[in-house]
Amino acid sequence: MSIEVKELTKTYKQQKALDCISFTTSSNHIIGFLGPNGAGKSTTMKTLTGILPVEQGSCKINGVDITANPLLTKKSIGYLPENNPLYTDMYVQEILHFEASLHKLTNSKQRIAEVIMLTGLKDEQHKKIAQLSKGYKQRVGLALAIIHDPQVLILDEPTTGLDPNQIIEIRTLIQQLAINKTVFLSTHIMQEVEAICQEVIIIHKGQIKDHFLAEDRNVKY
Numbered sequence: 001m002s003i004e005v006k007e008l009t010k011t012y013k014q015q016k017a018l019d020c021i022s023f024t025t026s027s028n029h030i031i032g033f034l035g036p037n038g039a040g041k042s043t044t045m046k047t048l049t050g051i052l053p054v055e056q057g058s059c060k061i062n063g064v065d066i067t068a069n070p071l072l073t074k075k076s077i078g079y080l081p082e083n084n085p086l087y088t089d090m091y092v093q094e095i096l097h098f099e100a101s102l103h104k105l106t107n108s109k110q111r112i113a114e115v116i117m118l119t120g121l122k123d124e125q126h127k128k129i130a131q132l133s134k135g136y137k138q139r140v141g142l143a144l145a146i147i148h149d150p151q152v153l154i155l156d157e158p159t160t161g162l163d164p165n166q167i168i169e170i171r172t173l174i175q176q177l178a179i180n181k182t183v184f185l186s187t188h189i190m191q192e193v194e195a196i197c198q199e200v201i202i203i204h205k206g207q208i209k210d211h212f213l214a215e216d217r218n219v220k221y
């Protein structure tokens with residue numbers, strides 16, 4: 001599934017966060033959304049997930065306008081928010097059951113077991129979130145994002161705040177989860193893009209500065 005953003009503008013009171021941005025991604029790539037803090041990455045992602053309303057411009061997932069069909073969009077998209085806010089007092093299993101119930105999954109028991117295996121949470125499933133390392137919290141965040149088997153994953157700074165080993169583990173996990181999915185991942189780190197992205201979109205001060213396939217650039221970023 002492709003992500004198509006057209007002439008999207010967002011202003012917070014006085015602050016213009018997105019200044020008429022447009023881009024269309026390929027399907028089934030890991031797309032890096034690269035830019036410094038404040039560039040507009042989270043705002044774009046929150047708009048794509050429906051958290052922020054589309055005020056000016058449009059967003060489509062696989063050709064379907066997200067405003068016209070919010071339910072379909074919810075089904076198609078899995079989202080990992082920045083800083084991954086999780087209820088620290090909940091058990092891993094419990095939080096997954098809760099998320100499955102939000103999506104009204106019919107085969108939730110089986111799907112939760114599957115997702116636990118996919119995200120490497122087997123030994124942590126009976127622990128509380130508070131007991132987990134940052135890397136494992138991020139695995140829980142990814143497990144929540146994929147529970148309804150969406151075809152598009154929107155991951156906001158998935159490796160920020162992790163130590164170098166955790167970064168490598170989470171990047172590897174993202175690559176595993178990305179099979180047959182479109183993954184739109186924000187980062188302010190060049191190496192992240194270089195390590196796992198097949199496509200790159202650069203945003204700066206609310207404007208798209210570049211968009212290219214990694215294979216078309218033989219220069220190092």
Ligand code: ADP
Nearest residue numbers: 012015017035036037038039040041042043044
């Ligand atoms: P990024 O994710 O690239 O760090 P953001 O989308 O979070 O960028 O922010 C883009 C700009 O919009 C920044 O200048 C930020 O301060 C501003 N911004 C984000 N959220 C709000 C808000 N709720 N109110 C006012 N300004 C905001």
Ligand code: ADP
Nearest residue numbers: 012015037038039040041042043046082083156
């Ligand atoms: P980031 O993308 O850096 O995580 P967010 O844009 O998500 O930051 O902002 C975190 C919180 O602070 C959000 O509730 C956001 O609405 C608010 N916020 C961010 N920038 C501003 C700003 N310039 N003025 C007011 N609120 C802001």
